[in-house]
Amino acid sequence: MAAAVLQLAAYWPGIMYWDAVRQYGQAVSGAFDDWHPPAMEWVWRRLIAVQPGPAPMLLLQAGLYWSGVALLAARARRGWLIVLPALLPFALATLGSVLKDSLMAGAMLAAAGLGAWAGREGRWGLRAAAIALLVFAATLRFNALLAALPLLVAVLPANWRRTRARLAACTLAGGVALAVAMPLANHATGAKRSGVALSLVIFDLGGVTEHSGVDVFPPLPVAEPVAVNHRCYDPARWDSYAWWVGEPCPIGFALIRDTFAARHQSPYVFWLRAIAAHPLAYAEHRLRHANANMRFLLGHEFERPVQPQSAPNPWGYRIARNPLQRAFDWLAVQTCRTPLGWPICWIALALGMVYAAWGVPGVTMPLALSAALYGGGYLVLSVASDLRYHLWTMLAAGLAFAFAVDSGVARHRLVIGSLPAIGVALIGIAARLLW
Known part of the structure; x- marks a missing residue:
């Protein structure tokens, strides 16, 4: 709660990137196209009736984010371990911006938290809510299927996944449901085709x-x-x-x-x-x-990882710069110059946690798979290099590691699973020092 209050106070009423300015304009007019997710614009249009501007959307994405963190932390034996990845300065700064990436990360975290509490019991209300959030997340990015599918399969009853054939059937059905979520949402909102693909x-x-x-x-x-x-x-x-x-x-x-x-x-x-x-x-x-x-073999950092202020917009929405926001912003910029801001390290950590958590029940494996698939998907499904695209990869990989430590995964498996991340971090550091 303290982290949520501080983060909201620092970035109130929310930073609007160029993407958000365009989306808000469509939310105001009600004329959607599919260049940015019309599902988010549809929700934003509903929120405008409550309060114009970015503030309601900031509250929505932050509410989902911190609720998910709280649910996951409360499920762990050492909750403070689970909270640490959520306090990554880059995550806090990015969450202060109204973005589809922030909203998707919030929906995914809340779904993961609900799924963790559903457990093996017949808590179909929690399962249904988690599934709905994952489907919603799939309407926000065309590649969100890669992130949502492992969590969707994991939230289904264990009996449904008991055999390889059943697991394959659940994966196929879940993949189809997530794949059609965005096209159906775009059609339902009447969004015009923009040719974004x-x-x-x-x-x-x-x-x-x-x-x-x-x-x-x-x-x-x-x-x-x-x-x-x-x-x-x-x-x-x-x-x-x-x-x-x-x-x-x-x-x-x-x-x-x-x-x-x-x-x-x-x-x-x-x-x-x-x-x-x-x-x-x-x-x-x-x-x-x-x-x-993925910020791997670079001689320099070629762009600012987070934006400190809203883009110019017709409504004059801006945040009031304050010492807390400046501190978060400074920390985000500085830490992103280290391996903490290099997606390649988080993808490598996620792959290592897939090995470490193999055969171990709990949320470690689905989180690690989610991070690895989503981050790795940018090898072929990417047209830009904004660091915000990797928000979920960083969070899910960090949470997978925290849960692996909390659940008592064998120490030697944790060490071996951490070696890929350590290796690529050392190579990346050497590249920056030599170039």
Whole structure:
């Protein structure tokens, strides 16, 4: 409760990134598109009737977050261990911003807490609430399925998962339910299609073109597309192909979208064929992006991990900078310069905890799998390198480690499970010192 009050006081009424400014505008108007999750905008529109601005959404995501932490801590023998990952400065600062990543993390934490209390008893009310929160989380990010599926399977009754066949059936059914959550939510809210999935296609086509030296874009009215793409391509993010940057690339989102439409050609089939024709160039592009996205072999930190203030917006919503917020912000920036802010270390820790918790009942394994799958998914499902994308990966991996310690996992297994994280942290430190 103390942590929740301090965190809310520091960031009241909530920081609004550019994404949140756009989402709030759609929540006010009621005209949704699917560039950002319309399910979140639909909820926000309901909250506006209570209180305009970011404050109600900040309360919602913080309420889910801290409720989940409290439920998990109360289930452990040493609750203070479980609270520690939630106090990560980056998490506190990111939770102060109204973001789909923060709301998703809150929903996932609350679901994990409810699932931990459901146990093996027939507490179907808790199970149903946990499942509903996981389905809601799946409407907030297209790749949230990877994070939610292990927790969804774990919250089902143990008898349903007793054999391998039953476990496979539960996994398949859960995967289908989570996969259709976002499309159904988008349809139910009447959201217009924006073509947001094209961002991944365009970024990968740009990467393959850059590393193969061959133009793999559809035929475009652009002279020397390989040279033009070379000037535009950035392995860290796709934004240069978008319309919101200062100097948009001539090979831009609208041009490529319209070209595919004019040719009556599926961009996704075209994309897969380009990857199949140049697999090594695609692999190099993806590995270079993952290196930046996961903060691995870098000579410098290329962007601020958290934002200290709202983006300019027509409603004038800003936070009042205060000593507590400045302290949280400073701690977040400083700790993100260490392995605590490198997603690669948390993914490695999650993989290690999968080994350490193998065969051990409880929430350690589903949390570790959730972190590993979600964080690892950014190897192929990413177009930008914002650290906020890894909020859940960091939290779930940290919680998995805390529960492994709390549940009495054998010390040698904990040590072995921690070695991957230690190893990549040392390599990352060496890279920063040498570069």
